[in-house]
Amino acid sequence: MSSLLEVENLNVHIKTQLGIVKAVRGVSFSLQKGETLAIVGESGSGKSITVKGIMGLLPNNGKIAEGTVFMEGKELSKLPEREMQKIRGEDISMIFQDPMTSLNPTMTVGKQIMEVLHEHHPEFSKETLKEKAIEQIRLVGLSNPETRFGQYPHQLSGGMRQRVIIAIALACNPKILIADEPTTALDVTIQAQILDLMKELQGKIDTSIILITHNLGVVANIADRVAVMYGGKLVETGNLRDVFYQTAHPYTKGLLASIPKLHEHNQQLFSIPGTPPDLMDPPKGCPFAARCPHTMKVCEAYMPEYTCLSETHKAACWLLDERAKEQGKDGADNA
Amino acid sequence: MFRYICKRIVYLLITLLIILTTTFFLMKKLPGTPFDSERFSLLPPEQQTQMLEKYGLNDPVIVQYGKYILNVAKGDFGTSFFYSGQPVSGVILGRIGPSALIGLQAILIGLSIGLILGIIAAWRHNSGIDYFTMVIAVLGVSVPNFVAAALLQYFIGLKWGILPVAFWESWKCSILPSVALSFSVTAMIARFMRTEMLDVLEQDYIVTAKAKGLNQFKVLMRHAVRNSIIPVVTILGPIVVNLLTGSLAVENIYSIPGIGSLFVDSIKTNDYSTIMGITVFYSSFYIFVMLVVDVLYSVIDPRIRLASNGKGD
Structure with a gap:
């Protein structure tokens, strides 16, 4: 592949x-x-x-x-x-959930972007780093990149900070x-x-x-x-x-x-009734069995295999199993 | 920033005045006079009155207070009773040197070892070095510094003869007292640094730093340490001052002519002007250190703005 x-x-x-x-x-x-x-x-x-x-x-x-x-x-x-x-x-880069806490509060925005560039491109000079960092700030759509470069995270709004985090994540053009x-x-x-x-x-x-x-x-x-x-x-x-x-x-x-x-x-x-399973002691069968409106006995006992519904689409549910289709009819009758 | 500091200096003066007033009246409540009690009582009463008259001690306390404050405002702290006729400022200045040297060395030792221990302990949480640091921290805080001083003196000074036992003759004499004083500093700083670092290492921006591909050392040094150091700076203020006052026992053990022993002697002998002089010195030093600490905050953490500067943001 x-x-x-x-x-x-x-x-x-x-x-x-x-x-x-x-x-x-x-x-x-x-x-x-x-x-x-x-x-x-x-x-x-x-x-x-x-x-x-x-x-x-x-x-x-x-x-x-x-x-x-x-x-x-x-x-x-x-x-x-x-x-x-x-x-x-x-x-591989990562963007996190909370922009308010994901940036170092005591480091300027510019430094935090330059840091990742410097780490992976030690050959860049200070001027190049700064240039690239400002370029990166511009790329994520922040106004006045030069001013932003010298600002601290607390001087930016949540949305702006998330843009900075994206700028950091994409600085080295990750795959x-x-x-x-x-x-x-x-x-x-x-x-x-x-x-x-x-x-x-x-x-x-x-x-x-x-x-x-x-x-x-x-x-x-x-x-x-x-x-x-x-x-x-x-x-x-x-x-x-x-x-x-x-x-x-x-x-x-x-x-x-x-x-x-x-x-x-x-x-x-x-809302789906019930709560998610306790993963300290996960259920033997399908994890959703306890909350599923269509639970069958087999659901609680065995984890279903994936059923390929098309070349791109698959799901793990006993309802989709070949055998379940016939059984299901009986089950429906019984119910 | 400048305006803020000016404002703080005005507060400093007001605080000092309050401290001076309180100390002055409390001191006057002490029994006895600055004069040698036995020999003073042998003098005929008119001579006693004459002597008290000469030093202005017969005036009502409030008049004495007024005179004293006026003199202080002119920069005159009076003359010592005990060190016959020497100006108080001179007496204090002559004693600051040894105390300051020992204190400074103790802080440097304590700060560097404490920070390193605290950082490593937090980084290797629940490891051997973490437990070791906690033991050191508890010992350092609970064992009084005079016990450490006596032990060091006995083993290193007397038994093994590596360093001088006592007295103030060369720089070597300052090593043992500095080390003895540094224990509690090390302990306190290690503990504060460890606790705060543990908290900071859980923060999201540490994960961000790791996700940048930084190695652990860089994550610690660039992102964790600076964000953890504020509490350490906070306790550093009182520590700095404490080392000057608290070094009293250690100065005594090592027979060091420092300011701690001067303070105790002045109280024992009712040396009014020296007591007041040292009080002024300690308090202004303390308030000054606090000001430095507050200014340091804003240098370390850009989110902290000094009061008069806060409107702009």
């Missing part, structure tokens, strides 16, 4: 005082050059931990228990820390940009601006994006492909159209149904 990034059966365990949390359980996906993959799921579904595992930025108590991450033939999960440092910021809920902490008008900026810059520097979000509106706006995570597992992946219009997994259906609709008045908002 000529994928840029290939994640295979990734398992991440996090050690806590109460026990080991199996935060990511056998996640596999690939990322093609220039595409935008959205990883969707609610809090605690393992989205952030998945990408932190890819970046090698897991917290001290977390580790990749199993699985591989390949980027252009290099196995990232086996690289020594020193090699990984060369990749971070240069080949992959991982955006971990980049718009969650921003207000709605700014959200749209930041998404537009990301799309625009993706075109300019030809980078692939992994976007983590729980906001399906954002997904529809920017993603080419969607991966839905639940309980540390990928439950459905497919092209944007597949997932939005040929929705296969009951969890994805639930997520889509939960989006407030503007034209329907006086409607109570739909």
Whole structure:
């Protein structure tokens, strides 16, 4: 395969005082050059931990228990820390959720951009670094780049800071940009601006994006492909159209149904009943079984395999299984 | 910034006046006179009155106070009773040297070791060196500095004879007292640095720094240390002053002619003008150090703006 990034059966365990949390359980996906993959799921579904595992930025108590991450033939999960440092910021960059806390408060904006450039291009002179940093500030659409260069984060608004963070992330023209809920902490008008900026810059520097979000509106706006995570597992992946219009997994259906609709008045908002599974002691079967309106006995006992619905679209649900279709008829009759 | 500092200096003067007034009246409540009590009581009463008259000690306290404040305003702190006739400012200046040298060395030792220990302890949280630092921190704070001073004196000075046991003859004499004083400084700074660093290392911008591909050393030095150092600067103010006042016991153990022993002697002998002189010296020094600390804040953390400067943002 000529994928840029290939994640295979990734398992991440996090050690806590109460026990080991199996935060990511056998996640596999690939990322093609220039595409935008959205990883969707609610809090605690393992989205952030998945990408932190890819970046090698897991917290001290977390580790990749199993699985591989390949980027252009290099196995990232086996690289020594020193090699990984060369990749971070240069080949894979990351944007974080909260622009208010993601910048160093005691360092000027310019210095923070120059730092990543200097790290990966020690050959650049001070003047070149400054020039490039200012260029980068201009690129992300901030006015008065020269003034911004010397300002501290607290002198900028949230949206401006997120632009600075994007400037840092894209300074070395990375092949992959991982955006971990980049718009969650921003207000709605700014959200749209930041998404537009990301799309625009993706075109300019030809980078692939992994976007983590729980906001399906954002997904529809920017993603080419969607991966839905639940309980540390990928439950459905497919092209944007597949997932939005040929929705296969009951969890994805639930997520889509939960989006407030503007034209329907006086409607109570739909929510999926129940709570996500405890990943300290994950269920044997499908993680969604406890909340699924279509639960069958088999769901609780065995984890369903992926069913390929088309070349690009697959989902892990017993309802889609060949055998379930016949059984399902009986089940429906019995019910 | 300039306006702010001027304002602070005005406050400094007001604070000083209040401290002076309080100390003056409290001091007058002390029993006895500046004169040697036994021999003074042997003098005939008219001579006693004469002596008190000469030093203005027969005036009502409020008059004495007024005279004193006027003199201080002119920069005259009076003459010492004990060191017959020497001006107080001269007596104090003559004693500052050793105390300042010991204090400064103790701060330098404590600051450097404390910072290094604190940083490493936070970086290697829950490791051997972290526990070691915590033990040092608890010991350093709980063991009084005179115990450390006595132990050092006994082993290094007396038993092994590496350094002078006491007295003030050469720079070598300042090493042991400086080390003895530095323990508590090391302990306090290590503890504050460790706690704050642990907090800072959890911050999002540390992850940002790692995501840039910086190695751990650069992440620590460029992003964690500067953001953790504010509490250390805060306690550094009181530490600096404490080392001058608190070095009293250590100065005594090593027979060092410092300002700490001068202070105690002046109280024991009711040496009014010296007590007042040292009080003024300590308080103005303390307030001045606080001002320096506040200015340092704004240098370290650009988010902190000094009051008169705050409108612009």
